[in-house]
Amino acid sequence: MKQKRQLKILVFYILLLLFVITSCEEKTPSNVGSQNIIRIGMIPKISGISYFDQCAEGAKELADQYGMELIYRGPSSADAASQVNIIQDMIYDGVDVIAIAPVDPDAVKVILDEARNKGIIVVTFDADSVEESRDVFVNQVSAEQLGMHIIDNLVKLIGDEGNYAILTASLTADNQNTWIQWMKAYQANKYPKLNLLTIVPTDEDQQKAYAHTRNLIQAYPELDGIVAMSTEAGPGAAQAVKVLGKKDDIKLYALALPNDMNDYLKEGSVHLTTLWNPYDLGRLTIEVVHMLLQDENIVDGATYGEIGPIKYIESEKTIIMGEPLDFNAMNVDDFDF
Incomplete structure (x- = not known):
């Protein structure tokens, strides 16, 4: 009986020790x-x-x-x-x-x-x-294919000797920078007289896109088209073109959601939109x-x-x-x- 009692006490202390060790384990990332x-x-x-x-x-x-x-x-x-x-x-x-x-x-x-x-x-x-x-x-999408696709569509809107500007998301955005590199390379080879005036970052902000579009239209009277290359830049740029009454003078081409651009496409402030789902x-x-x-x-x-x-x-x-x-x-x- 005494040995059984000692065994029970030993098992109890072993279980207690395991409980303490588990409870004190430090939580790490x-x-x-x-x-x-x-x-x-x-x-x-x-x-x-x-x-x-x-x-x-x-x-x-x-x-x-x-x-x-x-x-x-x-x-x-x-x-x-x-x-x-x-x-x-x-x-x-x-x-x-x-x-x-x-x-x-x-x-x-x-x-x-x-x-x-x-x-x-x-x-x-x-x-x-x-x-x-x-x-x-x-x-x-393929960056090369998209760059060529954008330039070909832009030329259909403003001609192969037109002047255009780009509204990008940010100057560090890897995807947009790569698209623009392919756009420039394809343009230089196929449409050498097509002229890129400037690239302006909008920081994925519709209000900034709106303000920058107004500034572009005022600063570049020779401007024929704008490529808005982020989904937030498209609606902002379209609103600026609409407010300024420039839809017949400035051809806006946007990479944007079709739902966001639906009304603008139908009333003509944006002429074409491209994206994916x-x-x-x-x-x-x-x-x-x-x-x-x-x-x-x-x-x-x-x-x-x-x-x-x-x-x-x-x-x-x-x-x-x-x-x-x-x-x-x-x-x-x-x-x-």
């Missing part, structure tokens, strides 16, 4: 978010704008289907430092995946490298980071995340529901979702995004 469910941190360039909201909607729908948790958090303005802070928070929270549209690829390089060193999968979408700092880039871009991003988690190969030419066939450039670890879509006054009602 690696175990704060440890759950069975996969947690994806999705970071847009800027929160609260329709384009990225639709990306998030598509991403969340597919994440829910796969039983993943999507955490969508972005800066209130297109600010790279704010994105870095959000990435730091997500690393500490223990997410399994970071999907980001970087404002500035160089600014997020170090923190993305840190995330990958901790075992976090990094996928870029809409805009790329430094290639070495991510696993895969989900690109909406951001909802599909969000879905494809999560599809890629799922493949990486399952260690599945990304296949060139594959389709995912209504998305595809995609193009996969293995040497660059880059996926191209599809081709650009054009919207005009005649077909804009056929699209709802």
